[in-house]
Every structure is written in C-alpha cells, then in structure tokens.
Amino acid sequence: MKKRILEVLLCPSCLPEEHGLDPRIIKEEKDDILEGVLSCLHCGREYAIQNGIAFLDPGSPQKVPDKVSKYEAAPVVSSYLWSHYGDLLKDENASAAYQAWSEQMGILSGFALDAGSAVGRFTFELSRKSDFAIGIDNSISFIRTARELMLRREKEFELLQEGLVTQKKTVTMPEGWKSQNTEFLVADAQRLPFKSGSFSSLASLNLVDKLPEPLVHLKEMNRVAKPRQSQFLFSDPFSWSDEVTGPGNWLGGTHEGPYSGDGVKNVMEILSGRKNGLGSQWNIERMGHVWWKIRTHQNHYELIRSCFIKANR
Numbered sequence: 001m002k003k004r005i006l007e008v009l010l011c012p013s014c015l016p017e018e019h020g021l022d023p024r025i026i027k028e029e030k031d032d033i034l035e036g037v038l039s040c041l042h043c044g045r046e047y048a049i050q051n052g053i054a055f056l057d058p059g060s061p062q063k064v065p066d067k068v069s070k071y072e073a074a075p076v077v078s079s080y081l082w083s084h085y086g087d088l089l090k091d092e093n094a095s096a097a098y099q100a101w102s103e104q105m106g107i108l109s110g111f112a113l114d115a116g117s118a119v120g121r122f123t124f125e126l127s128r129k130s131d132f133a134i135g136i137d138n139s140i141s142f143i144r145t146a147r148e149l150m151l152r153r154e155k156e157f158e159l160l161q162e163g164l165v166t167q168k169k170t171v172t173m174p175e176g177w178k179s180q181n182t183e184f185l186v187a188d189a190q191r192l193p194f195k196s197g198s199f200s201s202l203a204s205l206n207l208v209d210k211l212p213e214p215l216v217h218l219k220e221m222n223r224v225a226k227p228r229q230s231q232f233l234f235s236d237p238f239s240w241s242d243e244v245t246g247p248g249n250w251l252g253g254t255h256e257g258p259y260s261g262d263g264v265k266n267v268m269e270i271l272s273g274r275k276n277g278l279g280s281q282w283n284i285e286r287m288g289h290v291w292w293k294i295r296t297h298q299n300h301y302e303l304i305r306s307c308f309i310k311a312n313r
C-alpha cells in the first residue's frame with residue numbers, strides 16, 4: 001500500500017465516528033508498505049497489510065464469510081479481465097464501455113475513488129484525470145489482480161474459449177497510464193475507510209445493485225466526496241435481486257414504497273436532494289446509458305445497458 005494514502009484513511013469499524021489509523025511498518029520498499037499493521041487507537045481494531053494489500057473491510061479477513069463471493073473465482077477474474085481490457089487485447093468483440101464512462105469525467109486535481117473497482121480499469125482511467133486514484137473492492141482476488149497489473153504493468157491470464165480449452169492472453173498497460181498514481185485496497189463500499197471530504201472525483205459503476213445496503217453506499221460516497229469542486233459518476237443496470245438484499249432495500253423496481261419505479265430516476269432524485277437520503281445536493285450534469293459487455297466464453301456474452309448519472313457540486 002502506497003504511503004501517500006495514509007492521510008485519507010480512517011477506521012471503518014468506528015464509523016460514523018471518524019478516527020485515523022496508526023501505521024506500523026514491518027517491511028517497505030520505497031513508498032510501498034509491503035507488510036504492516038494499521039491500528040485504530042480508539043477501538044483497538046487492527047487491519048493487516050500483507051504482500052502490499054491493505055485489508056480494510058471490517059468484515060474481512062478476521063471473519064470467515066458464510067459463502068465465498070462469486071467474484072473470488074478464477075473464471076470470473078478472467079471474465080472481468082476481458083471485460084475491462086478487451087480493447088487493449090485488440091479483441092474485435094470488446095466493448096468501448098470504459099472509454100465511454102471515462103469521457104464523462106473531467107480532469108480535477110485531488111484524490112479519485114473507484115468503488116467496486118474489480119480488476120481496475122476505471123481506476124486507471126481515473127488516475128489519468130486526477131492526482132491519485134484509489135480502487136476499492138471487497139474481492140481479494142480482484143484487488144490482487146489489479147495490484148499485479150499496477151506493479152508489473154502487465155498481466156497474463158487464461159481466457160476461456162470453450163469447455164476446458166483456454167488461450168493465454170497478456171494485458172499490457174499503455175505507456176500513458178500512471179500506475180505510480182494508483183492504489184487498490186480491500187474494503188467495503190458501504191463502510192468506506194476514508195475521511196469525509198477526501199475525494200474530488202468519484203465513481204460507482206455497476207455496484208449499487210450488488211450491495212445489501214444500496215442507500216448506505218450512496219451516503220458513504222456522498223460523505224467522502226469534497227463538499228465543493230467534486231464530480232461523481234454513477235452507473236448501474238439496476239438488476240435488483242433478493243439474493244443480494246430484500247426489495248425493502250432496493251432503490252427501484254418495486255410497486256410501492258419511497259423508491260418504487262425506476263432506479264435511475266430515484267438515484268437522480270436522491271443525489272439532487274429531492275428524495276430523502278444524503279442531506280446534501282448534487283447538480284445533475286448529464287444522464288444516459290453505456291452498453292457494457294461481460295464474456296463467459298468465445299460464443300457467450302452478456303450485453304448490459306448500464307444507466308449513468310454524471311453529477312457535480
């Protein structure tokens with residue numbers, strides 16, 4: 001974990017109280033902490049840094065999850081590497097989704113946050129538009145993969161063709177991408193381990209419908225965003241599922257309740273302060289959609305219409 005981000009970290013277990021973390025460095029290399037412990041002097045909780053990865057999800061790794069997330073499995077990591085970097089692999093079927101989302105973001109100095117970063121594409125996009133970009137995800141496999149790409153600037157992986165047959169592929173980062181201004185952490189998008197007002201650029205892409213507490217996530221993004229001169233890109237296909245959380249927590253897709261109807265309209269109203277929730281207002285700059293693709297094997301793709309809202313304040 002790069003030392004530079006120590007200034008914005010706090011203890012996610014103590015939220016909504018904000019208490020900083022005290023670093024104990026066991027092994028370091030230049031500005032990177034390879035082994036160490038981040039301690040909360042208020043609650044006593046300790047967060048490990050192992051092989052350069054900081055574990056700041058209060059539910060992990062101390063607690064063994066009831067079921068392992070599908071986002072930890074090797075075929076899903078491979079599938080997301082294709083989804084994020086298919087254009088760099090010059091795959092004729094790759095989607096241009098991440099370039100389209102990236103075009104929505106302006107250049108703004110300060111820290112940028114990509115919540116639910118998976119294998120890191122949008123975090124790298126944000127590193128070109130800010131001073132320093134942080135990707136967080138609660139999948140250890142995704143964060144390990146993103147960090148590997150960040151450190152080595154290339155990543156080899158097996159891409160499934162059909163049945164048991166795979167093909168070796170190598171993602172190579174283009175020269176202009178600044179991996180020295182990027183970091184990835186294991187953290188929970190509903191308990192962000194960051195001080196209020198730390199970020200000038202924020203993104204939550206295809207995440208809100210995967211969370212048990214979607215509204216809490218929006219409140220957290222709002223909390224860690226700068227009160228002024230900040231931008232927020234939100235995008236989601238609103239694929240609500242009661243395997244993730246009950247309809248009472250959904251921000252759309254129900255017949256009644258405060259968030260009945262279309263999720264994108266409700267999120268727009270939450271951000272603009274017209275629906276209860278955040279306690280602060282964002283200006284809605286633009287709304288639209290991006291076609292996003294996930295690949296299972298060479299003849300099987302999922303085409304997803306992700307509705308975006310670009311806001312600023």
Ligand SMILES: C[S@@+](CC[C@H](N)C(=O)[O-])C[C@H]1O[C@@H](n2cnc3c(N)ncnc32)[C@H](O)[C@@H]1O
Nearest residue numbers: 071116117118137138139187188189205206210
């Ligand atoms: C559908 S994927 C989208 C990934 C990426 N944002 C994109 O658009 O390509 C959802 C991501 O959210 C992550 N995720 C799920 N629950 C999370 C949580 N509570 N905190 C942080 N990340 C989470 C998953 O591991 C996965 O990487």
